[in-house]
Amino acid sequence: MTTFRDGLQGAFFLLLSFLSLAGAQSSPWSQADSAQVDATPGNTLSHPGSLKSPVTPFEPTNHPKVGDVVGVKWKNSWWAGRILEARPNQRFQVTYVGWEESWNEEVGLDRLGVSAEAVEISEQLKNPSAGGSGKPRVPAVPVRGGPEVGQEAPGFEIKTTDDKTIKLADYRGKYVLLDFWATWCGPCRGETPNLKAVYEQFGKREDFVMIGLSLDQEKEKPIAYAKEKGTQWIDGFLGGEDKDGVAAKYGVRGIPSIWLIGPDGKVTARGLRGEGILEAVKKALGEKKT
DSSP states (O other), rough: OOOOSSSHHHHHHHHHHHHHHHTTOGGGGGOTTTTTTOOOTTTTTTTTTTTOOOEEOOOOOOOOTTTTTTEETTTTEEEEEEEEEEEEETTTEETTTTTTTTOOOEEGGEEEOHHHHHHHHHHHHGGGGGSOOOOBBOOOOOOOOOTTSSSSSOOEEEETTTSEEEEEGGGSSSEEEEEETTOOOOOOOOHHHHHHHHHHHHHHTTTTTEEEEEEESSSHHHHHHHHHHTTTTTEEEEEOTTTTTOOOTOOOOSSSEEEOOTTTSSSSEEOOOOOHHHHHHHHHHTTTOO
């Protein structure tokens, strides 16, 4: 999430500028809020994850494993990163140490290297309140701007992945769970089981609807993901540049960003994560906790 300039318009154009530099595999919607700390790879002055020591490139036959802490090249600098997933053709999904909740991308082996400094940084950034569990320190990713709870949710009209037109106003009188997400976003994928749990319990109710709002560059990505995971809720497509400004209206600068809108069109909850998603829906729909 980014607030480098005054106003939503300035922030939005800055995000678009970053997208053009980062390429299709990374997106401005994964960037965290500079009001806390600017974790943008390349900003070596404000985040401890930047590396100063030399990084040794991996050999083609010596691949990093899932969970390994390595050096990750971003533009002209190296950062401490963690391997999330090994993919075909020597591609890897990585997250940047110290900013796991809001920055991850797919990179090639040529952008990875062995780094003792990266391992040391990872150890230093472990959350002391985690009781030695090894969980990384993850700064909060608040929503900046956008409607507060109790305020009117911004309306929108968008296309779904199957080219249907939907409006938020179409669902007036129902609770609407909105999920700003993307397939390249590891934390977004991590919320899929929680969202499926909500849909399994409430998805057939006439007074409730779920809408995913994909910020992927290509529409085929969320279509394939929905097929792979068996998700059945509405898939809206905003595109990587969010040309209709829906994410900007909601103050979204980091994903996932999950909102619950009430039947009156007002925000009931925002910034939902994990089990809190199901709990918020249960509370809103008058269900008893199980």
